[in-house]
Amino acid sequence: MEKISQKVSALSEIIPYYFISLFFSCITLSLFLILYSGELDWLRLLPFIIYSVFAAILYVLFAMPLQIILNKHPSKFSVLFLLFYILLSFVGVYLFCMVLNTQPIEFVKTKYYYVISVAAAVFYWFWDSVFLQKSFY
Template identity: 35%
Template sequence: MRVRRYLYTLILSSLAATCVYMIDLGYFHYIPLVAVTIILIVCYAIFAIPVQVFLNRNPKKFNFKYLFIYSFVSFLVWYIFAITNNADDVFSVFGNATIYFYSITFAAIFWFWDSVFLQIKSNKEKV
C-alpha cells in the first residue's frame, strides 16, 4: 500500500512539474511532454524519494520545514545540472532566476503531493 502512495506521488509530481516546465517554455506538444515526464520521474526517483523516505519517519502534513528541505535539495540538483552544462563559470548560476524558479516550484509540487499521499500517521498514532 505504501509503495503505491510513493508511485502516486512520483507520477503526479512529475506530470505537474512537466506542465509547469512546458508552459514556461511555451512549447506544449506530445513528444516533449512524454520525454520530460520520464526525465522528471527518473530525477524525482533518484533525488527526492530518498529525502521523502527520510522525512516520512516523522510524518507531518504540509510542514514548511519539509518544503524548505525539498527546496534545498532541489536547488542542489539544479545547481549540479547547471554547472555540468557550464563548468567555466560556476558562480554565474546563482544569478540565474530560472534556477530558483524551477527548484522552488518543483520542490513545492513534490511537497504538495507528498503531503497528500504520504504524510499520514499510522492508525496506531491516530488513536
C-alpha cells in the same frame, strides 16, 4: 519474526503511494515548465514526456530518499519539510546542470534556476503531503 512481517506488509502498502506521488509531481512540473517557458507549441506529448522523464530522474535521485526519511514522522503540509525539499532541489538542479554541461555557474545567476528549483520542491512537497504524509506504520 512477526514484527518483520508487519513492517514488510506496511511497506508493500505504502510503495504505490510513492509512485503516485512521483507521477503527479512529474506531470505537474512538466506542465509548469512548458507553460513558464512560454513555448505553448511545446504543449504536446513528446516534450511533455521528455520533461517528465528528466523530472522523474531528479525526483528519484534526490527527493524520494528525503521523502522516505521524512515519512518516518509524517506531517501534512509541513513548512519544515518544504524547506528541506527546496534546499535539496537547489542541489539537484545544480548537479543536473553540471551533468548536462550547461555552465551551472551561469545558470545559478538566472531567475530560471530559482523558479525551477522552488517549483520542483513545492510540487513534490504538495503531492507528498496529499498522498504520503500519513501514518502507515
